[in-house]
Amino acid sequence: MIEVKNVTKKYGNFTAVNNISFTVNDGEVVGLLGPNGAGKSTTMNMITSFIEQTEGTIEINGYDTIKKTKQAKKQIGYMPENVPLYPELTVKEFVTYMAELKLVARAKRKENVQEVLKETGLEEVQNKIIKNLSRGYKQRVSMAGALVGNPEVLILDEPTVGLDPKQIIEIRSLIKNLGKKHTVIVSSHILSEISQVCERVIILNKGKIVAIDTPANLEEKTKEQNILYLTVEDPEEKMSSVQSKIKDIKEISMVKDNEDGTKQYKVISEAQKDVRKNLFEVLPKEGITIFELKKAEASLEDAFIKLVETTEEKQESKKQKEDKNKQESKDEKKEKKQKEKANKQEEKEQKKKEKEENKDKGGKK
Amino acid sequence: MWAIIKKEFKSYFLSPIGYVVVGILLLVSSIFFYLTSVQTMSVDLSSLYYYMALYGLIIVAPILTMRMFAEERKTGTEQLLLTSPISITKIVFGKLIGALGVIIITLLISFGYYAIVSFFAKTSIIPVLTSMLGFILISTAAISVGMLASSITENQIISAVITIAFLLMSLFLENISTIFTKLSIINFYNKFPSGIVSLTEVAGLVSFSFVFIALTILVMNRRRVSH
Numbered sequence: 001m002i003e004v005k006n007v008t009k010k011y012g013n014f015t016a017v018n019n020i021s022f023t024v025n026d027g028e029v030v031g032l033l034g035p036n037g038a039g040k041s042t043t044m045n046m047i048t049s050f051i052e053q054t055e056g057t058i059e060i061n062g063y064d065t066i067k068k069t070k071q072a073k074k075q076i077g078y079m080p081e082n083v084p085l086y087p088e089l090t091v092k093e094f095v096t097y098m099a100e101l102k103l104v105a106r107a108k109r110k111e112n113v114q115e116v117l118k119e120t121g122l123e124e125v126q127n128k129i130i131k132n133l134s135r136g137y138k139q140r141v142s143m144a145g146a147l148v149g150n151p152e153v154l155i156l157d158e159p160t161v162g163l164d165p166k167q168i169i170e171i172r173s174l175i176k177n178l179g180k181k182h183t184v185i186v187s188s189h190i191l192s193e194i195s196q197v198c199e200r201v202i203i204l205n206k207g208k209i210v211a212i213d214t215p216a217n218l219e220e221k222t223k224e225q226n227i228l229y230l231t232v233e234d235p236e237e238k239m240s241s242v243q244s245k246i247k248d249i250k251e252i253s254m255v256k257d258n259e260d261g262t263k264q265y266k267v268i269s270e271a272q273k274d275v276r277k278n279l280f281e282v283l284p285k286e287g288i289t290i291f292e293l294k295k296a297e298a299s300l301e302d303a304f305i306k307l308v309e310t311t312e313e314k315q316e317s318k319k320q321k322e323d324k325n326k327q328e329s330k331d332e333k334k335e336k337k338q339k340e341k342a343n344k345q346e347e348k349e350q351k352k353k354e355k356e357e358n359k360d361k362g363g364k365k
Numbered sequence: 366m367w368a369i370i371k372k373e374f375k376s377y378f379l380s381p382i383g384y385v386v387v388g389i390l391l392l393v394s395s396i397f398f399y400l401t402s403v404q405t406m407s408v409d410l411s412s413l414y415y416y417m418a419l420y421g422l423i424i425v426a427p428i429l430t431m432r433m434f435a436e437e438r439k440t441g442t443e444q445l446l447l448t449s450p451i452s453i454t455k456i457v458f459g460k461l462i463g464a465l466g467v468i469i470i471t472l473l474i475s476f477g478y479y480a481i482v483s484f485f486a487k488t489s490i491i492p493v494l495t496s497m498l499g500f501i502l503i504s505t506a507a508i509s510v511g512m513l514a515s516s517i518t519e520n521q522i523i524s525a526v527i528t529i530a531f532l533l534m535s536l537f538l539e540n541i542s543t544i545f546t547k548l549s550i551i552n553f554y555n556k557f558p559s560g561i562v563s564l565t566e567v568a569g570l571v572s573f574s575f576v577f578i579a580l581t582i583l584v585m586n587r588r589r590v591s592h
Contacts, residue, residue: 049448084442103450
């Protein structure tokens, strides 16, 4: 179990991670999602005690990362971003070295290394020098380094970057399998990956948590409208009149003319309303033949972009307000100063007058 | 810690660095073996080790240490090391001992000079052994300087330049003022070659190394917070 409580990381004046809190339960696969520079890697570096947080606490299976660093580190297998490896070592040497660093008992070491090599599909290349391996294999070696020693918690920082589609699928299924035995945090900016692998998603933006939810819920929450793609044969050009016959349709627009007599349309309705049934009833009556009807899945991508954009808008509007306030207060200050000046001048003038009057009086005396 | 020592030592000889270091040291010692023993028909090997410490280490210490932390930081493998349950103190000592391993290999080979000399005349092995002990201590001091340099940068060349600059300058600075005498490690290597293990010299080299090792550990620990 990983417990992150009110964690903040500051570099000078720059706040990389701003007061985030979340928990990851045992045996859960959680995705850490966010655009570049959102604070994903920083968060992971803090969980693995590579760097220390400025504020807040992190506990790994009950061990505080600052007070009980060694115990906390023992719980974790970490695959850093950009797969750092020792290129001069062979695969087996590297994994063995990682096992030694993780204090795996000597008696179990060999067995454990072979297990991990098998699990990551590296048995055949175990005696090759890492320098000569392809990117995909290097990634697996890095993964093997994280897995060795059977850590309860796995932290994988962008494990699929730079892989070809087949390798991505392999790594993904590997992560899924790992989720059965380990607690896993995966970071990525590829959303489809997260939605396939993770049970929960934490979306970060500009160092703040934007949302924590299941992928399905996130999609649901951010879906505003239902989109259908409809391919029809419409000899009498009646498609445009359909909209008036089905109330729930908000918009019908042509996407493309297939030039074989069929045309593709995009039908938009409100999120809660499904017009597919209505379409099947109405269109044949109009003499329109349906060739294809498919629902456009609202993707996690949409959810992500929307969440990120809305937070950015909020932050911007906040900033603008603050700027306005600042300006207003500045203006007020200026006015005050001017008033004060004016008052002073008045006072001076009054004093002068008084003096003159006094002089006059004195002269009269 | 054993794992790090083993890996560091192995890495030196998986790359050319280990061979280059042993080669340079043997070249320097061979030149002075010729100049101080062969040419003068002397059985005294003490100056051989003295000159190896004086000239050899200035070249070799930066080569041995420049990649220690700088390379790990640049390639990111530092993350693997620092997120493992092994403490920073152990990592630093592991790397130091790994580098000393290369020096020890050279010293073992240098027994060859003793073998050659003792073939022609009867000579005592004690000065050779104390010279070697002293050489290990003075190498530790030079390596800890390089280690600190390597821990503060991710550029290996900068690390090497800092180390050379420090070792070279410390030789000249004592001419400016005697305050700097203790900065120059070669001043702690006067009695070892004549077969005497002086407590002052041992304590001097050990405390010199200790300061730089402690600073390296401090720098590495500090990086966790300010990184």
